[in-house]
Every structure is written in C-alpha cells, then in structure tokens.
C-alpha cells in the first residue's frame with residue numbers, strides 16, 4: 001500500500017475532504033477564472049468520491065445503464081449513494097419530464113451541491129441526505145446501513161444504480177440493501193451494481209501476481225487494507241449468488257472488471273445486472 005494512501009486513510013473523513021480542497025485549490029482557482037465548466041460539475045477539490053475524470057466516468061456509467069439496465073428517457077431511477085452527482089449530471093441530458101431521478105447519500109456536502117446546482121434546474125431530480133455511519137465517509141453517527149429502510153415506497157423504480165458502493169460495505173449492510181432494492185424495484189426492473197468479486201480464478205491471478213490487488217480474507221468478504229473496514233471490500237462469488245437468491249434477485253449478467261486483468265471488462269470494477 002502506497003505511503004500517500006496510508007496517510008490518506010489515517011485522516012478523518014472530514015480531514016480527507018479538507019485536504020483535497022487544499023491540494024486542488026490552485027487548479028480549481030485557475031479553472032474558475034479561465035474555463036467554461038458546466039456549472040453542475042463540481043470543482044476537483046469537492047469531488048470526494050475518488051479519482052478519475054468525473055464527466056467521462058458519469059457518461060460511461062450512463063452508457064452501461066443504456067446498454068445493460070434498460071435505461072430510457074422515461075425511466076424512474078434510483079441512484080443509491082449518489083455522491084456528488086457523477087451519474088445525475090449526464091442523466092439530466094437523457095431523462096425526459098416523464099422520467100425521474102432520486103439519489104441519496106451519507107455525505108451532506110455532496111447532497112448540498114446537487115440540491116444547489118442540479119435540482120433547481122431539473123424538477124424531476126431529487127437528492128436526499130441520510131445520516132449513516134461509514135468508516136471512510138461519515139463518522140458523525142452510529143446508525144448502521146444494516147438497519148436502514150430506503151425512504152421510498154414499494155415498486156417505485158425501473159432502474160437502480162449502485163456504482164462503487166458495495167465495495168464500501170460489510171456483508172450485513174449489503175444484505176439489507178439487497179432486500180431494500182427488491183422492495184423498491186418494480187417487477188421487471190433492473191439494477192446495475194459494481195463489486196470486487198473473488199473466485200478461484202481471480203484468487204489464482206492474485207497469487208501469481210497477475211493483478212497487483214492483494215485482498216485479506218475474512219471469509220465471505222475480503223479487505224484490501226485489513227485495518228480499514230469499509231474502503232475496498234471484495235466478496236466471494238458463491239456468497240453473492242446465495243444472497244441474490246435469498247433476496248429474490250436474479251443475476252442476468254456478471255462481467256468481470258479490468259481490476260483483475262479482464263481486458264473485456266465493461267468497467268474497472270465487476271459489473272452485475274440484477275433483475276426482479
């Protein structure tokens with residue numbers, strides 16, 4: 001694990017967000033003065049959800065939704081952990097007034113940004129802050145995802161997105177979210193979810209050094225850093241298949257991602273489409 005990553009994980013969630021703002025301040029200032037940035041795109045210092053090109057990645061996820069999760073202009077979409085609007089921004093160009101977008105997240109700054117910059121322009125886009133504990137993102141509460149009831153009625157959504165979400169959650173939290181997904185998804189709906197999946201083939205790749213990821217096993221789940229519980233979490237494939245069945249969700253596509261060396265990966269992480 002690199003030294004910068006180690007230092008990064010030693011900071012509190014808020015400390016990490018402040019460090020990021022300071023680090024990117026010169027770039028963001030130049031950008032503010034000289035560029036014509038779309039006002040819905042946050043400055044780099046505010047993007048707390050990870051590295052990579054914010055706009056390109058948002059477009060890429062929408063492309064996956066269009067090709068594999070039945071997204072169309074009239075879809076009713078739920079973005080579980082919408083972050084700071086990475087997927088919401090490109091969806092504003094896809095959804096018509098007959099469609100809708102709902103997103104929730106535990107980081108208030110991200111939701112505030114979306115409510116200030118996106119919701120006033122698109123009345124069918126709604127963003128909610130929920131207070132739940134996550135080692136990497138929010139230590140302001142002890143409330144756990146494993147007890148959380150999504151604030152939406154049954155059978156509300158055609159399309160549900162969780163990108164880079166279950167890679168930050170423990171098994172009991174994942175199980176609760178799967179049961180909630182089943183509850184709020186319409187029959188025939190699709191859910192696109194990304195994971196780090198471990199199976200025998202991938203374990204062999206790790207052992208032979210063909211992927212530089214080395215997860216530490218805790219049974220059904222494994223951690224990249226054994227001291228940070230909710231940062232990079234991988235799951236055993238047979239455990240995932242069991243819990244999909246338990247919550248009556250059918251995996252109609254499993255595509256292994258580029259992280260484990262699959263050049264045909266649709267994404268860096270593994271992509272699964274779940275159907276109800």
Ligand SMILES: C[S@@+](CC[C@H](N)C(=O)[O-])C[C@H]1O[C@@H](n2cnc3c(N)ncnc32)[C@H](O)[C@@H]1O
Nearest residue numbers: 049081082083086105106107134137145163164
């Ligand atoms: C890597 S980011 C991905 C954000 C977004 N899905 C995207 O692709 O831009 C993970 C997100 O999960 C949120 N998060 C972590 N635990 C959560 C929980 N239990 N419920 C809702 N959001 C959570 C974090 O605040 C963060 O925005």
